[in-house]
Amino acid sequence: MEWATCEGSVLFALVTVPRMIPDENSAAHPHLDTELVHHGRDSEQQFGFVNAPPYRGSTVVHKTLASLDEATRADAHTGDFIYGLLGTPNSRELEGLLAKLDGGAGAVVVQSGLAAVHIAIASHLSHGDHVLMVDTTYGPTRRICDEILPRMGVSTTYYDPSIDAGIDALVQPNTKLIYMESPGSLTFEVQDVRAISEIARARGVLSVVDATWAPALFCRPIELGADFVVRALTKYEGGSSDLLLGAVIARTRELLRPVKVYADDLGSLAHPEDCVLCLRGMRSLSVRLQHHQASALHIAHWLQSRSEVARVFYPALETDPNHTLWKRDFTGATGLFSVELHPTAREDIARMLDGMRYFRMGYSWGGFESLIILAEPGKGRTASRWRASGPLLRLHIGLEHVRDLIADLEDGFKRMS
Numbered sequence: 001m002e003w004a005t006c007e008g009s010v011l012f013a014l015v016t017v018p019r020m021i022p023d024e025n026s027a028a029h030p031h032l033d034t035e036l037v038h039h040g041r042d043s044e045q046q047f048g049f050v051n052a053p054p055y056r057g058s059t060v061v062h063k064t065l066a067s068l069d070e071a072t073r074a075d076a077h078t079g080d081f082i083y084g085l086l087g088t089p090n091s092r093e094l095e096g097l098l099a100k101l102d103g104g105a106g107a108v109v110v111q112s113g114l115a116a117v118h119i120a121i122a123s124h125l126s127h128g129d130h131v132l133m134v135d136t137t138y139g140p141t142r143r144i145c146d147e148i149l150p151r152m153g154v155s156t157t158y159y160d161p162s163i164d165a166g167i168d169a170l171v172q173p174n175t176k177l178i179y180m181e182s183p184g185s186l187t188f189e190v191q192d193v194r195a196i197s198e199i200a201r202a203r204g205v206l207s208v209v210d211a212t213w214a215p216a217l218f219c220r221p222i223e224l225g226a227d228f229v230v231r232a233l234t235k236y237e238g239g240s241s242d243l244l245l246g247a248v249i250a251r252t253r254e255l256l257r258p259v260k261v262y263a264d265d266l267g268s269l270a271h272p273e274d275c276v277l278c279l280r281g282m283r284s285l286s287v288r289l290q291h292h293q294a295s296a297l298h299i300a301h302w303l304q305s306r307s308e309v310a311r312v313f314y315p316a317l318e319t320d321p322n323h324t325l326w327k328r329d330f331t332g333a334t335g336l337f338s339v340e341l342h343p344t345a346r347e348d349i350a351r352m353l354d355g356m357r358y359f360r361m362g363y364s365w366g367g368f369e370s371l372i373i374l375a376e377p378g379k380g381r382t383a384s385r386w387r388a389s390g391p392l393l394r395l396h397i398g399l400e401h402v403r404d405l406i407a408d409l410e411d412g413f414k415r416m417s
């Protein structure tokens, strides 16, 4: 990684990342940045217009019985369309792009990231099965395991995110699925996806990674050995905080099939307008990620120098305990990280947060705007302990100028003291 000074005296980290499709880095196989801009767009089919319109609709008409029969029998990802709920040109275009970026055999897009989580977990499970779930997972994913799966007769064991190959000892004869989330979205523990996926494969267990923090330009879990990737496209892929969408990307067509059937049976196909918005967001994903990363690194370094801050949790920092694993498996870091403050009263934190100018308080992340929340990382954990004496603030570094973001944080610290 090299550093350069930019106009306006902002330090930008210029990251050289190998973002070709592996083994396909010739002119015939475009760079992923080019793929992002061009994939699936066919202006000739759209009267010359650059973008496809949203194909709103339920009914798709066929001219002959043979054509309808053929479409009904065909592969849901490649055959003719038969009904709006089962796929539209927009969902298919987005699925094709996602599969290409992640190096998967195919993808299914659904109404939200949480729907994708649910479908990735439930589509392969039956009564009596067992799931291994990372302890630092997204809260609602935990609720699925605690409240919905038991009603289906499926049990869950939580494991410490640093378990690595030790996961082997937790695999039971009825374990069907190992679920990872890397890094966790509050305290950013990077999991050893390679080691865990290898053990899953050897034990005949499916592996799933929620990789929402790092879009495929920065991390491709299927290449690390995982069977499925879950992505909340709501975040960086959408990029504007104006849609909810999720995807499950599968390593093989065989693995994809039950996911598609389950998603269809739930009636959860993504709305065409959201797919159009998401595709629009993805055309500029690469440049946005570079900006999020450069600003986040700069601000993370600045925060490390502040007396109010005890620790910064950002795997891209060399001082972060997850840095080595991150460096091995990721080619970049996004704009989301956390800071542990020295012990501070809640009213003092409220004084800081209530007066922020650019960092607004709100859940989610990945949009163009900066966000800040007071997080509770220990809540719900059962297999790992959260050891911190001070409160945790999670920051999303948006696309504003870092000078203004730092000034905002600096003023906030002044209000706190």
Ligand SMILES: Cc1ncc(COP(=O)(O)O)c(C=O)c1O
Residues within 6 Å of the ligand: 112, 113, 114, 115, 117, 138, 181, 185, 210, 212, 213, 232, 233, 234, 244, 245, 246, 364
């Ligand atoms: C890691 C992770 N996975 C999944 C989701 C769910 O995404 P959505 O909000 O689109 O349902 C979120 C949402 O915050 C998340 O942080």
